[in-house]
Amino acid sequence: MNTNPDSDAGRRVRVVIVDDHTIFRSGLKADLDERMDVVGEAGTVEQAIAVIAEKRPEVVLLDVHLPGGLGGGGREVIAGSNALLGTTSFLALSVSDAAEDVVSVIRAGARGYVTKTISGKEISDAVIRVADGDAVFSPRLAGFVLDAFGTAPADIADDELDKLSARELEVMRLIARGYSYKEVAKELFISIKTVETHVSAVLRKLQLSSRHELTKWAAERRLL
Amino acid sequence: MIAGVCSGLADHLGWPVKYVRLGMILACFAGGAGVAFYAWLWTMVPTADENAKRNARRPASSIAPAVSLPPVPVPGVGPATAAYDAGGSATVPGDRSAGGTAAAGPTAGPGDGGTASPAGAPYGFGAASAEDRWGGTALASWFSFRRIQYGKEILLGAALLLVAAILIARQFGVDVPLGTLIPAAAILGGAAIAWMQLDETRRAGLVDKTKADQAGGWVRLAAGLALVVAGVLVMVSGSGSWEQTWLALLASVAVLGGVALVLLPWGLKFWKDLETERAGRVRETERAEIAAHLHDSVLQTLALIQRRAGSEQDVVRLARAQERELRAWLFSDAAKESGLLADRIKSVAAEVEDSHGQAVEVVTVGDTAMTDRHEALVQAAREAMLNAARHGGGTVSVYMESTAGSTEIFIKDRGPGFDPDAVPEDRLGVKESIIGRMKRHGGSAVITSSSAGTEVRLALPSATVEAGEQRTSDVRNGESKQ
Numbered sequence: 001m002n003t004n005p006d007s008d009a010g011r012r013v014r015v016v017i018v019d020d021h022t023i024f025r026s027g028l029k030a031d032l033d034e035r036m037d038v039v040g041e042a043g044t045v046e047q048a049i050a051v052i053a054e055k056r057p058e059v060v061l062l063d064v065h066l067p068g069g070l071g072g073g074g075r076e077v078i079a080g081s082n083a084l085l086g087t088t089s090f091l092a093l094s095v096s097d098a099a100e101d102v103v104s105v106i107r108a109g110a111r112g113y114v115t116k117t118i119s120g121k122e123i124s125d126a127v128i129r130v131a132d133g134d135a136v137f138s139p140r141l142a143g144f145v146l147d148a149f150g151t152a153p154a155d156i157a158d159d160e161l162d163k164l165s166a167r168e169l170e171v172m173r174l175i176a177r178g179y180s181y182k183e184v185a186k187e188l189f190i191s192i193k194t195v196e197t198h199v200s201a202v203l204r205k206l207q208l209s210s211r212h213e214l215t216k217w218a219a220e221r222r223l224l
Numbered sequence: 225m226i227a228g229v230c231s232g233l234a235d236h237l238g239w240p241v242k243y244v245r246l247g248m249i250l251a252c253f254a255g256g257a258g259v260a261f262y263a264w265l266w267t268m269v270p271t272a273d274e275n276a277k278r279n280a281r282r283p284a285s286s287i288a289p290a291v292s293l294p295p296v297p298v299p300g301v302g303p304a305t306a307a308y309d310a311g312g313s314a315t316v317p318g319d320r321s322a323g324g325t326a327a328a329g330p331t332a333g334p335g336d337g338g339t340a341s342p343a344g345a346p347y348g349f350g351a352a353s354a355e356d357r358w359g360g361t362a363l364a365s366w367f368s369f370r371r372i373q374y375g376k377e378i379l380l381g382a383a384l385l386l387v388a389a390i391l392i393a394r395q396f397g398v399d400v401p402l403g404t405l406i407p408a409a410a411i412l413g414g415a416a417i418a419w420m421q422l423d424e425t426r427r428a429g430l431v432d433k434t435k436a437d438q439a440g441g442w443v444r445l446a447a448g449l450a451l452v453v454a455g456v457l458v459m460v461s462g463s464g465s466w467e468q469t470w471l472a473l474l475a476s477v478a479v480l481g482g483v484a485l486v487l488l489p490w491g492l493k494f495w496k497d498l499e500t501e502r503a504g505r506v507r508e509t510e511r512a513e514i515a516a517h518l519h520d521s522v523l524q525t526l527a528l529i530q531r532r533a534g535s536e537q538d539v540v541r542l543a544r545a546q547e548r549e550l551r552a553w554l555f556s557d558a559a560k561e562s563g564l565l566a567d568r569i570k571s572v573a574a575e576v577e578d579s580h581g582q583a584v585e586v587v588t589v590g591d592t593a594m595t596d597r598h599e600a601l602v603q604a605a606r607e608a609m610l611n612a613a614r615h616g617g618g619t620v621s622v623y624m625e626s627t628a629g630s631t632e633i634f635i636k637d638r639g640p641g642f643d644p645d646a647v648p649e650d651r652l653g654v655k656e657s658i659i660g661r662m663k664r665h666g667g668s669a670v671i672t673s674s675s676a677g678t679e680v681r682l683a684l685p686s687a688t689v690e691a692g693e694q695r696t697s698d699v700r701n702g703e704s705k706q
Contacts, residue, residue: 139621143589177621183676
């Protein structure tokens with residue numbers, strides 16, 4: 001994830017950071033590079049919804065676990081900001097690797113998921129990527145996707161939401177193996193833009209699919 | 225032969241099965257007494273399985289270790305117990321059950337008073353109280369009887385003997401006032417059944433609440449109640465006249481309903497208090513456990529980090545190891561501690577992480593049971609991880625994918641890379657531990673390295689599809705390498 005897709009140098013991304021730990025918020029703020037403006041911060045679900053509605057940022061860095069609201073955490077913030085989903089993108093941040101946390105925020109509408117141990121450079125790149133409308137997949141999220149959708153490619157006859165295409169599977173596998181988008185592109189002889197398209201398609205499937213196996217997978221992990 | 229009662233009885237008494245069966249059959253001719261006895265044993269005595277389960281389910285109690293021990297069967301404890309013990313025959317002598325409670329009911333010591341009376345405090349009185357939480361109520365109270373007196377057994381034996389004597393006396397033409405005896409017996413029996421049921425639900429509530437148990441319990445309560453009421457009525461009215469009996473029945477049902485109505489709120493409140501107390505206790509235990517765990521792990525690590533604040537690598541390593549430990553504790557089932565491949569890979573990665581202070585990120589898809597061949601795969605992966613942590617620098621990515629056909633593991637680092645062909649012959653790490661080991665177990669290992677990092681790809685086809693799959697997997701690796 002150390003690639004920076006053609007962002008013009010003068011561009012500034014307006015960011016809101018939502019996390020209940022003040023120390024983490026200030027650390028994250030310091031980590032984000034000069035391409036980002038932190039225009040607001042929030043520590044609870046209610047604050048987050050209010051701040052996002054007021055500031056209308058391009059990207060919200062959203063902790064999965066948040067106090068307040070009905071206990072839904074990050075998921076609830078996304079649901080509460082539903083009206084802005086067209087203009088505001090959410091990037092989920094968590095210390096948790098648990099599938100239920102990751103997949104529930106993604107299905108709520110987040111454009112990506114990264115763990116909090118991510119480096120400053122990586123998080124900045126991820127923010128830019130999300131601001132550009134692309135999806136950000138960590139290796140672990142790719143692993144969950146492969147686990148949920150299975151590793152067999154779709155037949156052409158299948159409903160398009162139900163399975164990953166052979167190419168999407170390849171991309172997911174490489175990301176799970178720790179490849180950056182650039183490395184994936186190089187490995188598969190395709191452009192970074194194409195990789196991003198595939199990843200976005202996978203994200204869409206993950207968000208929309210009601211496939212039987214996915215439901216079962218989610219039920220096994222108490223996601224539904 | 226029907227329900228294994230005879231063999232259980234024989235086993236318990238130490239007599240040959242033959243005699244027991246013979247005796248049972250003879251008893252059948254004696255006015256059907258054998259049939260009744262058989263049925264009684266069948267329903268009342270726990271089977272060996274049930275008994276074993278009950279004993280296994282009860283955790284060892286530090287509070288009352290002696291009481292928690294399963295009772296040792298002692299054949300021929302004494303003539304008095306033998307009569308009752310016949311009831312416990314199929315399994316362990318006198319493991320509560322049986323009508324023993326019944327006969328003992330009225331004269332029971334304080335322990336039984338707690339279980340039988342609805343007014344009893346939730347955790348009983350006397351000796352039985354401490355063990356209640358461990359689901360050992362029954363056994364414990366039984367033990368307390370053993371200690372205090374054999375009242376239960378003696379009473380039951382006496383009652384049985386009495387019945388036998390009456391039956392024999394009738395056979396010889398002696399006039400026995402059956403008119404009073406039968407209602408009296410009905411009352412006793414009904415009360416016994418009802419009390420037994422109270423004991424049963426209490427235990428069920430403490431050990432595990434299942435619907436079936438409760439349904440059975442209610443049926444038993446109803447049966448006991450009906451018997452008692454009928455018995456009392458017949459005794460009081462003194463006549464067999466149906467009209468009178470029906471009228472009395474109606475009246476008594478009305479009275480019972482009234483009493484139930486009065487007692488209901490009180491009973492509900494009592495039950496709620498009990499539930500609250502139980503929930504509180506569970507919460508308390510959980511809190512204590514969490515506090516203990518945090519103290520042993522996180523606080524210790526924080527102390528260590530403060531002392532080693534100078535060395536960045538130590539701090540990172542400690543923090544990382546602690547993070548992993550906490551994560552495992554929070555998110556994974558203790559019961560899932562299995563012999564599966566994904567868990568093995570994760571533990572090996574953790575070990576590498578600890579020894580080299582490099583983060584190793586493991587992503588797994590699918591899982592499979594460990595075999596010797598998979599152990600070889602794990603060892604090869606471990607070697608690759610060690611190399612990556614030693615020479616790579618930065619995070620090591622490990623990806624394991626297991627499907628029906630094969631298992632693949634990818635280990636990637638972002639180090640300066642090396643030329644696999646230029647590795648000297650005497651360096652055994654790559655050649656023997658990775659490539660050679662995989663080949664010997666029917667798998668393959670491909671190493672690609674460039675200035676952007678090194679990736680080791682290990683593939684192990686399943687044993688069943690080994691022959692056919694081998695070639696295709698090699699081809700695929702070859703393709704994607706270019």
